[in-house]
Amino acid sequence: MENVKISILLATYGNLLTDKQKEMMTLYYDCDLSLGEIAEQFEITRQAARDSIKRGEDSLVQYEQKLGFVSRSDKINRFVNQLKKARADRNDQEEDKIIESLVDLVED
Template identity: 45%
Template sequence: MTEDRILEKTNRINLLFDFYEPMLTDKQQAVLKLYFHDDYSLGEIAEQFKISRQAVYEHVKRAEQMLEEYESKLLLLTRHERRLKLLSEAEELLLQSPGDLADRAADYMRRIVHME
């Protein structure tokens, strides 16, 4: 796997984790935080939990699968990304609008973004 793909996967897992963290077990949450957020190695996590590296690997893989399953059913990340894309497109259109309209619309967009 290339470095770009690894970074892309890490970013996706982190985003999924932001949406679905409460749906994971405490252990899954802890392992994913250490592995993806804090960049711990499998060995470092294994040492901390007093389990094998293989067990840590299996915890990470299972948690990743759970996150992807939740996303396939609930689509929270997909909808979030779609909203951000639409807001970006709207912002581009507003830049081409007369000043007063652009200012008012930009204010609405800021309010929409901060609702999440």
């Protein structure tokens, strides 16, 4: 999974991880530290750092699959952007269609 997506999942669900996993993942994805640097900081092997980060990634993906906050937020943002464009283009029929889609999404 790409780093940006993991960073977004980490920002959304990071507090559900262990403190150590969250810190390691933040250092790796947001601060761009290497596995070696993280291992040195936590006084563990490079492989142990990688394993912890991998477990954290797997947990974040599972949280998103079950809760879907990031996906839902992305959909809402897309609809809002489409609505802004429709308003700028003065397309009332398109606005109504997008608003209806937004309402359906929120009511789900």
